[in-house]
Amino acid sequence: xxxxxxxxxxxxxxxxxxxxxxxxxxxxxxxxxxxxxxxxxxxxxxxxxxxxxxxxxxxxxxxxxxxxxxxxxxxxxxxxxxxxxxxxxxxxxxxxxxxxxxxxxxxxxxxxxxxxxxxxxxxxxxxxxxxxxxxxxxxxxxxxxxxxxxxxxxxxxxxxxxxxxxxxxxxxxxxxxxxxxxxxxxxxxxxxxxxxxxxxxxxxxxxxxxxxxxxxxxxxxxxxxxxxxxxxxxxxxxxxxxxxxxxxxxxxxxxxxxxxxxxxxxxxxxxxxxxxxxxxxxxxxxxxxxxxxxxxxxxxxxxxxxxxxxxxxxxxxxxxxxxxxxxxxxxxxxxxxxxxxxxxxxxxxxxxxxxxxxxxxxxxxxxxxxxxxxxxxxxxxxxxxxxxxxxxxxxxxxxxxx
Amino acid sequence: xxxxxxxxxxxxxxxxxxxxxxxxxxxxxxxxxxxxxxxxxxxxxxxxxxxxxxxxxxxxxxxxxxxxxxxxxxxxxxxxxxxxxxxxxxxxxxxxxxxxxxxxxxxxxxxxxxxxxxxxxxxxxxxxxxxxxxxxxxxxxxxxxxxxxxxxxxxxxxxxxxxxxxxxxxxxxxxxxxxxxxxxxxxxxxxxxxxxxxxxxxxxxxxxxxxxxxxxxxxxxxxxxxxxxxxxxxxxxxxxxxxxxxxxxxxxxxxxxxxxxxxxxxxxxxxxxxxxxxxxxxxxxxxxxxxxxxxxxxxxxxxxxxxxxxxxxxxxxxxxxxxxxxxxxxxxxxxxxxxxxxxxxxxxxxxxxxxxxxxxxxxxxxxxxxxxxxxxxxxxxxxxxxxxxxxxxxxxxxxxxx
Numbered sequence: 001x002x003x004x005x006x007x008x009x010x011x012x013x014x015x016x017x018x019x020x021x022x023x024x025x026x027x028x029x030x031x032x033x034x035x036x037x038x039x040x041x042x043x044x045x046x047x048x049x050x051x052x053x054x055x056x057x058x059x060x061x062x063x064x065x066x067x068x069x070x071x072x073x074x075x076x077x078x079x080x081x082x083x084x085x086x087x088x089x090x091x092x093x094x095x096x097x098x099x100x101x102x103x104x105x106x107x108x109x110x111x112x113x114x115x116x117x118x119x120x121x122x123x124x125x126x127x128x129x130x131x132x133x134x135x136x137x138x139x140x141x142x143x144x145x146x147x148x149x150x151x152x153x154x155x156x157x158x159x160x161x162x163x164x165x166x167x168x169x170x171x172x173x174x175x176x177x178x179x180x181x182x183x184x185x186x187x188x189x190x191x192x193x194x195x196x197x198x199x200x201x202x203x204x205x206x207x208x209x210x211x212x213x214x215x216x217x218x219x220x221x222x223x224x225x226x227x228x229x230x231x232x233x234x235x236x237x238x239x240x241x242x243x244x245x246x247x248x249x250x251x252x253x254x255x256x257x258x259x260x261x262x263x264x265x266x267x268x269x270x271x272x273x274x275x276x277x278x279x280x281x282x283x284x285x286x287x288x289x290x291x292x293x294x295x296x297x298x299x300x301x302x303x304x305x306x307x308x309x310x311x312x313x314x315x316x317x318x319x320x321x322x323x324x325x326x327x328x329x330x331x332x333x334x335x336x337x338x339x340x341x342x343x344x345x346x347x348x349x350x351x352x353x354x355x356x357x358x359x360x361x362x363x364x365x366x367x368x369x370x371x372x373x374x375x376x377x378x379x380x381x382x383x384x385x386x387x388x389x390x391x392x393x394x395x396x397x398x399x400x401x402x
Numbered sequence: 403x404x405x406x407x408x409x410x411x412x413x414x415x416x417x418x419x420x421x422x423x424x425x426x427x428x429x430x431x432x433x434x435x436x437x438x439x440x441x442x443x444x445x446x447x448x449x450x451x452x453x454x455x456x457x458x459x460x461x462x463x464x465x466x467x468x469x470x471x472x473x474x475x476x477x478x479x480x481x482x483x484x485x486x487x488x489x490x491x492x493x494x495x496x497x498x499x500x501x502x503x504x505x506x507x508x509x510x511x512x513x514x515x516x517x518x519x520x521x522x523x524x525x526x527x528x529x530x531x532x533x534x535x536x537x538x539x540x541x542x543x544x545x546x547x548x549x550x551x552x553x554x555x556x557x558x559x560x561x562x563x564x565x566x567x568x569x570x571x572x573x574x575x576x577x578x579x580x581x582x583x584x585x586x587x588x589x590x591x592x593x594x595x596x597x598x599x600x601x602x603x604x605x606x607x608x609x610x611x612x613x614x615x616x617x618x619x620x621x622x623x624x625x626x627x628x629x630x631x632x633x634x635x636x637x638x639x640x641x642x643x644x645x646x647x648x649x650x651x652x653x654x655x656x657x658x659x660x661x662x663x664x665x666x667x668x669x670x671x672x673x674x675x676x677x678x679x680x681x682x683x684x685x686x687x688x689x690x691x692x693x694x695x696x697x698x699x700x701x702x703x704x705x706x707x708x709x710x711x712x713x714x715x716x717x718x719x720x721x722x723x724x725x726x727x728x729x730x731x732x733x734x735x736x737x738x739x740x741x742x743x744x745x746x747x748x749x750x751x752x753x754x755x756x757x758x759x760x761x762x763x764x765x766x767x768x769x770x771x772x773x774x775x776x777x778x779x780x781x782x783x784x785x786x787x788x789x790x791x792x793x794x795x796x797x798x799x800x801x802x803x804x
Contacts, residue, residue: 012511058450062445239670263527
């Protein structure tokens with residue numbers, strides 16, 4: 001047993017980069033079911049209230065291949081192909097959630113000081129992984145159509161970054177979906193610089209208006225690419241299954257990295273996913289139902305935000321995904337706001353953890369609309385707006401006094 | 403799509419250390435059910451032929467905590483405590499197999515050049531992970547009671563290694579189980595040097611004779627420790643569930659590393675494991691049955707080896723685990739042997755991949771006895787012995803001719 005005189009263990013320097021995640025703290029405080037949580041990115045559990053899993057046969061109990069089950073790889077490769085990616089089952093790897101895809105890609109590409117380009121804001125758990133691997137993070141701001149291709153070209157000239165991480169479809173957290181034109185322009189810039197594209201695409205199927213344009217990776221002519229997908233958002237998140245498709249030369253090292261990471265992903269889960277995804281028509285009907293359900297929630301949140309946040313913040317109505325991204329018209333103390341709303345039973349995610357570079361941090365907030373029921377959403381947004389309005393007035397006061 | 407003129411992507415230097423695993427190649431060649439495979443470390447599928455999994459409730463479908471399910475953490479912590487480890491649920495992390503425990507521990511401790519001590523031979527997938535993290539691997543030979551404490555003390559003085567990796571109970575591949583005295587002596591040496599002990603203990607429950615002595619970590623007074631356990635060998639390998647228990651100061655960074663690796667492990671699997679492990683008496687009866695089943699296989703393999711390999715190799719009868727480790731009396735070409743036996747429908751694992759340092763490579767072979775049925779085991783050992791005897795004679799010939 002540890003005594004007070006025990007020396008501290010010598011840890012790897014990357015551990016200094018392990019961010020004590022704000023997000024995690026909030027999420028652990030919101031395990032409490034009474035909290036109205038706009039903080040996480042959780043699907044609505046009512047969608048699977050009556051779901052019975054298919055019975056898993058004993059043949060799925062043995063150790064399996066690191067690549068994943070062939071049948072599931074084929075289903076997911078067909079989906080990727082349908083999106084215009086030059087994919088097949090042989091270059092499709094089953095991962096333990098698309099989070100594992102980030103870990104494997106980071107191991108493949110990053111070492112201390114490797115420049116990597118990402119969006120500002122970007123997905124917070126991706127930032128966490130890239131920092132852990134001690135990469136040199138460079139951000140490009142998002143406008144309503146994506147990052148700017150010319151700015152990207154300049155930044156690639158300047159940094160010689162070998163890799164860019166993008167989440168161009170219903171981005172987490174901003175909800176931004178890149179236009180078709182922008183996708184093509186960005187692909188051309190990446191080809192010019194031979195930059196590896198790590199494209200994270202977990203929200204594509206959750207589209208409320210038109211279907212989104214094809215992945216940026218589908219427009220690449222020569223650059224290497226890794227495309228991450230997930231069944232967590234549209235099937236069953238607790239399964240922890242995702243997939244990775246990549247340019248052929250990257251598959252072999254990624255497969256070895258997968259093997260070293262966890263040998264292979266859970267096989268009963270792969271069996272369940274295969275059964276549930278096997279019939280494209282059944283699957284599409286399920287996704288259509290899910291989108292209709294979430295569309296109503298998005299519309300409700302938009303109505304509530306318009307009623308309560310006008311003048312306090314600006315936002316775009318997301319055409320897919322699970323989040324609203326609010327930019328406040330005035331800088332407010334969001335740590336204070338979070339304390340206040342949590343004490344009144346409401347959680348949200350402050351914008352800061354979504355920025356790799358603290359200088360980029362505006363005054364922003366991510367609100368998830370997929371989890372909370374309509375009744376509670378109304379109550380939650382009212383409380384949130386009251387707290388923000390209070391702090392907004394305090395901030396305005398302080399400003400006029402200074 | 404990739405054209406021939408596309409530039410090669412710039413990858414991290416660690417990828418140079420990614421071993422193209424012999425083991426993996428053999429295992430993928432033995433997916434063919436007709437092969438009699440002594441190569442892998444697979445449990446006997448007949449053990450779960452009639453097993454029905456408990457029905458998983460929808461409450462297990464949502465995202466869950468990175469730590470794992472509380473109920474399962476409590477069950478596994480009780481087990482660790484029963485082994486004398488100062489463990490509790492708060493310092494127990496559910497992992498995606500104990501392979502993931504190796505990945506998390508490597509991330510916590512290793513950077514390029516970090517010295518790490520391990521056994522010769524050692525677990526091949528651990529060697530793979532440590533090489534991937536570009537550690538400086540130092541090996542200590544195993545005798546029948548474990549590594550030598552005095553040699554360990556000298557090597558720690560010399561290398562200042564902050565960490566040692568040991569698999570002291572029914573080791574994979576050698577089958578060695580450290581004596582109680584040796585465990586205590588090694589713990590004292592580690593305390594003296596404040597070395598972190600990474601103890602891998604997946605085979606403990608598969609004991610054929612007396613129960614093994616407590617983990618080495620239970621004898622530490624001050625040194626930090628990480629203890630890895632697994633349900634893959636005694637429950638259902640396809641679930642990919644393991645656990646990690648550690649000294650309290652290491653838990654928080656390991657939990658963050660787990661979050662960055664895959665958010666959390668599969669929840670339906672955790673529910674299933676909790677149900678199956680909940681009743682200690684039922685679980686013990688299941689393990690007793692499993693040990694009796696494997697003991698018969700071990701005894702049969704010993705009989706077959708005695709009949710066919712006398713004079714060709716020496717070995718110890720393992721008192722637990724799943725492997726025989728044969729040391730040949732003469733150096734033979736094991737790549738040739740593997741080709742020959744595979745062409746005759748039999749696979750084994752050459753010893754080389756279990757050595758971190760090629761200089762340590764003797765002429766050895768690992769034989770798994772848990773998977774193959776008794777009838778096929780007899781046939782397989784006969785073929786194996788015939789091939790080895792042939793090569794042995796060729797080698798003796800060449801030697802006398804030179």
